[in-house]
Amino acid sequence: MSHNMKKITYCVLAISCTFITMGALNAGAELKIGYIRPQYIFDKYEPYKTAMKELGEYEKEEVDKLQKQGEELQKEFQDAEKRALLMSEEMIQKKREELQKSREDLDKYYDELYNQRTGKLVKEQEKLLQPIINRINEILMKIGKEENYDYIFDAEGPILYADEKYDLSDYLLEELAKDVSSQ
Secondary structure, three states: OOHHHHHHHHHHHHHHHHHHHHHHHHHHOOOOEEEEOHHHHHHHOHHHHHHHHHHHHHHHHHHHHHHHHHHHHHHHHHHHHHHHHHOOHHHHHHHHHHHHHHHHHHHHHHHHHHOOOOOHHHHHHHHHHHHHHHHHHHHHHHHHHHOOOOEEEEOOOOOOOOOHHHEOHHHHHHHHHHHHHOO
8 A cells, every 4th residue: 555545544544533433422412612713803802903003003113213224324335435535444444344233233123123033023912912812712711611612613723614603703702892891
């Protein structure tokens, strides 16, 4: 049996076992399943929208600083080119080193802002959004426990089809609204 055929056979067996297990579970008890649409929730949840607005403003401020520094560096390069004829070789070398250092500082600032793991934007996003995500998860867990759900899925994940009657997104938003109004 070829390697690909073995993979296909294992996949079919795994799927079959899953359906058999689910059938056995359903025979003993009815599963209660729901799902949420995170982006839908984020689009309607005011604290999230406010945090994203703040994040956008923060990014704009930082990008403006970066652009200003870039423009200033560009002017320094142009000025150095204009004055190069009037400068000694030693002065030209010193100016090149200064400009190179300024360029490195600008690159460092860019990296400090946009680094995917340690950048200022990532940290600011985490600071603004993590409490909101934590609160959404808390309310979601509360709904799951109080309403006796066996599973609540993220509809933006690997779910290929789900009946709308199992969508808990609006219910979660209602609970979040109660939470916000009580603060």
